[in-house]
Amino acid sequence: MPRIVIALQNDYADWEPALLMAAARYWLDCEVLTASPDGKPVTSxxxxxxxPDIGFDAIDAERFDALIIPGGYAWEKGVAYDFxxxxxxxxxxxxxxxGICAAASAxxxxxxxxxVAHTGNALASHKKYPGYRGEAHYLDQPQAVLDAKIVTAAGSSPDTFTIEVLKALxxxxxxxxEELALFAAEHRG
Structure with missing residues (x-):
């Protein structure tokens, strides 16, 4: 059974991991745990x-198959966890x-x-960080991007983010x- 951990912090964007969590738990029998920086409750x-189930200190790449980080206002407030x-x-x-939304920039x-090929809310958001040198691999598109088991998406793309994470797993x-096509039906031309 695949194990997925969702890294939450205060002011996270609750809609961004929601579809993935539901699909993984309900249809695909995955174990999905939530985590916060100190293991204490957070508010979206x-x-x-x-x-949360655990604190960030209990997140171990040996124990989990995926680490998913939703975006939110923690980065804009300057209080986001360093991942x-x-x-x-x-x-x-x-x-x-x-990583989706601000978490893609994180x-x-x-x-x-x-x-790796990647996307996010905007290239300018990524370029604010001195450690970023991936401009040549940035794809300016609304759909999520999967490359080398790394999935990135703009905050407006929780549907394709879910799909690409499931593909990576x-x-x-x-x-x-079939189930996820129902959620994307409104986007068909």
Missing amino acids: MGGLKVT TALATAFRDKGKVLG LAATGVLND DLYGAEAQ
Whole structure:
């Protein structure tokens, strides 16, 4: 059973990991745990209060198949967690690493996007971080991008973010495709 950890912090964007969490738990029988910096409850931008399963100190790339980081206002407020060690560990172990919205830029800050295709809210957001040197690999597109088990997306793309994370975990089969197509139906021309 694949194990996924969702790294939450105060003011996280609750809609960004929601579809992935539901699909992984309900349809694909994955174990999905939530984490916060200190293991204490966090509150989303929308006011959703979550009591996490673990603290960030218990996130270990040996124990999990994927680390997923949703965006939110913590970065704009200057109080976001530094994910460098965790992101590097998951990348180096060949595990799935996902960042959406501001968290895609947080991954850019760690340097893990420097050599893989990626996207995010805007290239300018990534370029604010001195550790980012991946401009040549940035794809300016609304859909999520998967490369070398690293998934990035703009905050407006939780549907394709979910799909690409499931593909990275080798879980995107007919059942997931059928169920998730319903959520993307409004985007069809």
